[in-house]
Amino acid sequence: MFKVNENFAKLPGSYLFSAIAKKVDSYQKSHPEESIIRLGIGDVTQPLAPAVTEALHKAVDEMGKAETFHGYAPEQGYDFLRTIISQKDFKERGCLIEPDEIFISDGAKCDSGNTQELFAPDCKIALCDPVYPVYLDSNVMAGRSGNYQEKTGMFDGIIYMPCLESNGFVPDFPKEVPDVIYLCFPNNPTGEAVTKEALQRWVDYANQHGAVIIYDAAYEAYISQPQIPHSIYECEGAKTCAIELRSFSKKAGFTGLRLAYTVVPKELIRGGASLRDMWNRRQCTKYNGAPYIVQKAGEAVYSEAGDAQIREQISYYMRNAKTILDGLKEAGFTAYGGVNSPYIWMKTPDHMTSWEFFDLLLDKAHVVGTPGSGFGPSGEGFFRLTAFGNYENTKEAIDRIKKM
Numbered sequence: 001m002f003k004v005n006e007n008f009a010k011l012p013g014s015y016l017f018s019a020i021a022k023k024v025d026s027y028q029k030s031h032p033e034e035s036i037i038r039l040g041i042g043d044v045t046q047p048l049a050p051a052v053t054e055a056l057h058k059a060v061d062e063m064g065k066a067e068t069f070h071g072y073a074p075e076q077g078y079d080f081l082r083t084i085i086s087q088k089d090f091k092e093r094g095c096l097i098e099p100d101e102i103f104i105s106d107g108a109k110c111d112s113g114n115t116q117e118l119f120a121p122d123c124k125i126a127l128c129d130p131v132y133p134v135y136l137d138s139n140v141m142a143g144r145s146g147n148y149q150e151k152t153g154m155f156d157g158i159i160y161m162p163c164l165e166s167n168g169f170v171p172d173f174p175k176e177v178p179d180v181i182y183l184c185f186p187n188n189p190t191g192e193a194v195t196k197e198a199l200q201r202w203v204d205y206a207n208q209h210g211a212v213i214i215y216d217a218a219y220e221a222y223i224s225q226p227q228i229p230h231s232i233y234e235c236e237g238a239k240t241c242a243i244e245l246r247s248f249s250k251k252a253g254f255t256g257l258r259l260a261y262t263v264v265p266k267e268l269i270r271g272g273a274s275l276r277d278m279w280n281r282r283q284c285t286k287y288n289g290a291p292y293i294v295q296k297a298g299e300a301v302y303s304e305a306g307d308a309q310i311r312e313q314i315s316y317y318m319r320n321a322k323t324i325l326d327g328l329k330e331a332g333f334t335a336y337g338g339v340n341s342p343y344i345w346m347k348t349p350d351h352m353t354s355w356e357f358f359d360l361l362l363d364k365a366h367v368v369g370t371p372g373s374g375f376g377p378s379g380e381g382f383f384r385l386t387a388f389g390n391y392e393n394t395k396e397a398i399d400r401i402k403k404m
């Protein structure tokens with residue numbers, strides 16, 4: 001008889017953002033006169049750069065002619081895109097990542113969920129707490145956890161690595177040695193980055209213990225400080241222990257277009273097997289390649305014009321981030337992030353819980369943010385605001401918060 005995957009039943013309650021949407025909808029219904037400003041969800045708002053739309057139009061025209069039509073894309077991605085990524089994102093930063101170690105996909109969300117197919121079912125998983133929920137939920141679905149404990153907000157069998165003010169939001173090594181370590185820097189939700197020295201310590205730790213790091217660098221394009229590494233491969237020895245995830249979503253506004261890539265170096269060998277070859281096999285079996293037109297749009301991101309336009313967009317969002325961070329500090333709040341990432345991680349005042357502060361902010365300032373506890377138990381007492389809104393709304397939101 002058919003049996004469902006019972007691991008799904010371990011996942012608690014509703015998805016964080018649907019819970020927020022429900023609360024906001026009900027508030028708006030009872031307060032139709034109030035204009036609500038949403039600084040909660042991490043989606044971009046700026047339109048695609050002109051160089052990107054131009055490349056899209058051109059590629060669409062190619063698809064309409066027999067001579068230039070493209071069918072299935074290579075499962076690994078087109079060479080034109082893998083080559084330019086290898087050059088611009090890695091070699092120009094001193095990281096020798098070759099095109100055949102780069103796998104183009106339609107999103108870092110799917111990649112972060114799919115890469116865990118490479119691990120044995122009993123691999124021990126370590127996660128930052130708070131965390132981007134996909135790493136946790138996808139491993140729970142795959143059966144790598146015990147039950148969820150309502151009281152602690154944690155799953156049995158998962159190693160939680162608290163990211164707190166006291167450790168600068170970069171985790172300490174856990175007591176129990178994990179097999180797989182998820183790291184994300186610049187971080188969602190804390191907005192904090194990791195120094196090269198601290199990341200090197202993690203690389204050394206993983207190599208020493210034979211662990212694998214899944215390094216999510218989806219927000220790499222927002223790094224503004226020169227001492228912050230853009231890739232884990234800037235660290236010595238990372239090619240023998242790390243998989244890196246990148247995304248065009250936040251870098252170039254592709255959230256609705258869908259493009260990302262995963263780097264699996266050839267040197268990454270575990271149990272005598274090449275993870276790069278396993279990932280290649282997995283992609284060939286289960287994936288039929290990101291669309292040609294989208295990969296051409298991705299190529300345009302690296303053109304001179306595309307690069308300049310995208311930098312301008314990022315500066316726009318980072319002006320919002322500065323407005324939020326400075327404004328919160330002026331209003332007497334403690335806040336982090338916002339310098340190398342589009343996220344600001346503020347401490348709730350007067351020991352309020354994250355959800356109490358959510359309600360207060362919605363009621364008094366009509367501003368929506370994301371309760372930190374939604375990202376894990378160590379997010380309790382924090383609140384995430386994003387810089388992805390438009391500047392006028394962001395400024396208005398901060399003015400309202402200051403008057404609260």
Ligand SMILES: Cc1ncc(COP(=O)(O)O)c(C=O)c1O
Nearest residue numbers: 107108109132188218247249260
């Ligand atoms: C840390 C992190 N990784 C991955 C993603 C998803 O990226 P994509 O749009 O490429 O699926 C997000 C999206 O918010 C994210 O915050």
